[in-house]
Amino acid sequence: MSSAPDAYSTALDAAVASFGAMVRRVGWRHRLSEADVDELLQDVRVRLWRARPDSEQIGMVGASYVYRTAVSAALDLLRRRRAGNTEPFDLHEHDRLVTETRRAVSAEEELAESELAEQIVQVVSAITPSRRPVVRMHLAGYGRKEIAELLGWTEARTRNLLYRGLADLREGLLERGIGWESASVGTSVQDRTGTR
Numbered sequence: 001m002s003s004a005p006d007a008y009s010t011a012l013d014a015a016v017a018s019f020g021a022m023v024r025r026v027g028w029r030h031r032l033s034e035a036d037v038d039e040l041l042q043d044v045r046v047r048l049w050r051a052r053p054d055s056e057q058i059g060m061v062g063a064s065y066v067y068r069t070a071v072s073a074a075l076d077l078l079r080r081r082r083a084g085n086t087e088p089f090d091l092h093e094h095d096r097l098v099t100e101t102r103r104a105v106s107a108e109e110e111l112a113e114s115e116l117a118e119q120i121v122q123v124v125s126a127i128t129p130s131r132r133p134v135v136r137m138h139l140a141g142y143g144r145k146e147i148a149e150l151l152g153w154t155e156a157r158t159r160n161l162l163y164r165g166l167a168d169l170r171e172g173l174l175e176r177g178i179g180w181e182s183a184s185v186g187t188s189v190q191d192r193t194g195t196r
Contacts, residue, residue: 011058016045019066026070036077043073116178123172131165138162 016023023044027037047069052058124135137147148158 012045012049015048015058015061015066016041019044019063019070022063022067023070026067026074030074030078032074032077036081040070040073040077043077044070047073119173119176119178120169123169123176126172127165127168131161131168134158134161135165135169138166 020041023041024037027040032040044066048058048061048066051069052061120139124132124139127135133151134147137150138144142150144158144162145155147153147162148155151158153161
């Protein structure tokens with residue numbers, strides 16, 4: 001029983017270490033002092049611990065989730081600092097900060113999505129050639145019947161190649177450390193094929 005908390009602590013430490021530089025950049029972007037940046041890292045660690053209570057969940061945490069957590073924690077830290085300050089609260093400065101933060105989050109999410117899309121393209125390019133076109137068409141939004149008609153295949157052949165191709169895609173993504181759900185293809189795949 002003592003190994004479970006150790007595994008969780010190790011997974012949490014690994015997540016904080018792998019995203020530590022990004023969290024520090026968030027702190028610097030919000031003009032936090034070094035002491036505040038250290039506090040921000042600890043706050044992010046606590047928030048991850050509360051939101052992801054087991055080592056498997058911590059291991060699957062993504063960059064965009066940690067980034068949003070860090071931005072939220074940085075804003076909360078700034079609010080606490082200002083609440084303790086005797087100077088009047090500058091509403092315009094707060095609005096500017098929120099706008100900048102939203103832009104930064106949006107840019108970071110776009111970057112994460114483009115990197116993920118590139119990873120998916122690479123994995124699809126590496127799967128068995130006979131399965132490649134059906135998987136590409138499926139990811140482009142075509143239904144199984146449409147794919148069968150366009151490729152001139154039977155429904156059974158289309159279903160078989162799609163099922164095997166998606167299994168290849170899942171395996172390739174997992175080998176790269178990308179969870180099926182975080183790739184945003186898991187839900188759409190299940191919706192279109194009925195596979196679970």
